[in-house]
Amino acid sequence: MLVSTVELAWRARRGAELGLAGAAGVGLDWGEVIARKNRIVASWSQGKDQALERQGIAVLRGHATFLAPHELQVGDRTVTTEKIVIATGSSPARPSIEGIEHTVTSEELLDRTALPGRMVAIGGGAIGMELGFAFARAGLYTNVSVRRITGDRTVEADIGGTTHRLSADVVVVATGRPPNTEGLRLDLAGVRLERGTVSVNEYLQSPTAPHVYAAGDVTGRHQHTPAAWYEGRVAAENALKGNHEAVDFNVFPTTIFTIPAVAQVGLTEAEARKRGLRVGVGRSPFEDNTAASVREETEGLVKVIYDEASGQLLGVHILGPNAEDLIHIAAVAMRGGLRRRDLAGMHYVFPTLAGTVFDAMWE
Amino acid sequence: MDYDLLVIGAGTAGSFAARTAIGLGGRTAIVEQDGFAGTCLASG
Ligand SMILES: Cc1cc2nc3c(=O)[nH]c(=O)nc-3n(C[C@H](O)[C@H](O)[C@H](O)COP(=O)(O)OP(=O)(O)OC[C@H]3O[C@@H](n4cnc5c(N)ncnc54)[C@H](O)[C@@H]3O)c2cc1C
Numbered sequence: 415m416l417v418s419t420v421e422l423a424w425r426a427r428r429g430a431e432l433g434l435a436g437a438a439g440v441g442l443d444w445g446e447v448i449a450r451k452n453r454i455v456a457s458w459s460q461g462k463d464q465a466l467e468r469q470g471i472a473v474l475r476g477h478a479t480f481l482a483p484h485e486l487q488v489g490d491r492t493v494t495t496e497k498i499v500i501a502t503g504s505s506p507a508r509p510s511i512e513g514i515e516h517t518v519t520s521e522e523l524l525d526r527t528a529l530p531g532r533m534v535a536i537g538g539g540a541i542g543m544e545l546g547f548a549f550a551r552a553g554l555y556t557n558v559s560v561r562r563i564t565g566d567r568t569v570e571a572d573i574g575g576t577t578h579r580l581s582a583d584v585v586v587v588a589t590g591r592p593p594n595t596e597g598l599r600l601d602l603a604g605v606r607l608e609r610g611t612v613s614v615n616e617y618l619q620s621p622t623a624p625h626v627y628a629a630g631d632v633t634g635r636h637q638h639t640p641a642a643w644y645e646g647r648v649a650a651e652n653a654l655k656g657n658h659e660a661v662d663f664n665v666f667p668t669t670i671f672t673i674p675a676v677a678q679v680g681l682t683e684a685e686a687r688k689r690g691l692r693v694g695v696g697r698s699p700f701e702d703n704t705a706a707s708v709r710e711e712t713e714g715l716v717k718v719i720y721d722e723a724s725g726q727l728l729g730v731h732i733l734g735p736n737a738e739d740l741i742h743i744a745a746v747a748m749r750g751g752l753r754r755r756d757l758a759g760m761h762y763v764f765p766t767l768a769g770t771v772f773d774a775m776w777e
Numbered sequence: 778m779d780y781d782l783l784v785i786g787a788g789t790a791g792s793f794a795a796r797t798a799i800g801l802g803g804r805t806a807i808v809e810q811d812g813f814a815g816t817c818l819a820s821g
Contacts, residue, residue: 496778642788646792649794654782
């Protein structure tokens with residue numbers, strides 16, 4: 415949400431190049447950006463508990479803790495249940511870096527109503543990269559890297575072998591999100607944890623406590639919203655109807671919302687080669703795309719990895735404008751078993767960004 | 778037993794699990810210690 419607002423401002427300012435008058439002066443009212451985010455979030459969560467209740471679900475408020483395999487404490491009451499789905503999510507890691515107390519989490523950062531002057535993001539995963547780009551495009555200097563944070567939010571970081579000292583107004587830590595399993599007393603249910611993660615089989619069931627299932631971030635596998643929807647449904651069905659659906663993440667598109675975004679589905683070239691496959695690679699840059707040129711957004715490319723003999727698509731990676739939407743062309747093709755040649759021969763609308771996906775299928 | 782299925786956490790995964798379970802006719806409860814948005818809505 416914030417990325418889209420920042421991107422809009424960034425696009426608007428670039429509009430000066432396209433002849434938009436007054437575009438260069440477009441700015442962000444960060445207080446209002448955050449207030450709007452908070453309003454939208456509130457409207458989404460507001461009434462959600464009543465909606466669940468209307469559907470006939472008993473909504474219990476409080477912290478849940480196991481007392482016995484089928485018995486839990488919720489607030490000051492005790493409840494018994496045949497089956498359990500653990501969907502407690504994840505929380506930001508606090509890595510043991512010297513001076514960690516001078517840092518904030520992504521959640522704390524996104525509640526600040528003023529833009530910091532200079533920000534350092536620690537952690538180059540999806541969240542660190544997104545924050546880095548969003549805030550950098552919002553007009554800040556950012557840096558993704560670290561060693562130690564000394565007193566006044568000065569970050570000592572090793573960059574290319576030399577130590578740099580980066581002084582910042584805010585240091586945000588985004589080094590992964592371990593599952594929320596503490597305080598649940600999962601040991602009393604017989605659930606085995608693997609490094610703090612609820613370990614589950616392909617039916618999302620705990621092998622050591624077969625009446626317990628887990629879904630979403632707490633399984634520590636695919637920490638994405640669509641995985642949480644999917645696993646929530648599969649876990650509940652398997653719990654109530656018996657194990658009949660194994661989770662399948664073979665075609666699972668994901669995106670890091672940098673600006674422009676980077677999206678992927680399937681294997682990388684290196685992963686495909688490591689499996690000993692005879693790999694072919696196709697590439698098409700957005701520079702060659704008329705729709706991208708017209709928008710002056712020619713950064714990036716589409717890269718296709720396929721099995722050389724059969725033309726089966728093994729993976730597609732897109733960096734560039736609308737990558738988060740374009741990736742679904744590849745995902746649908748992979749799901750439907752379409753080959754490289756099927757896509758290379760497609761008719762498509764000109765001029766569109768989608769054209770580059772099809773162009774990458776030619777060699 | 779009070780319930781057929783008890784879901785812990787009313788974020789994205791928990792809400793979908795509870796709705797699925799009630800759709801299957803199970804006696805279903807969901808526990809939440811915080812707001813009802815979960816992480817996705819609260820932080821994206
Ligand atoms: C900054 C940020 C940006 C993200 N951007 C994206 C994105 O662009 N696209 C994407 O697909 N994913 C994104 N994600 C990931 C996505 O938000 C998560 O994968 C998803 O929300 C996981 O849902 P969940 O139901 O597993 O957990 P959550 O949504 O975290 O829900 C867990 C719930 O359980 C409750 N709970 C925990 N323990 C207990 C207990 N003992 N008793 C009672 N209640 C408990 C918590 O209060 C919480 O409400 C992002 C995450 C972050 C942090």
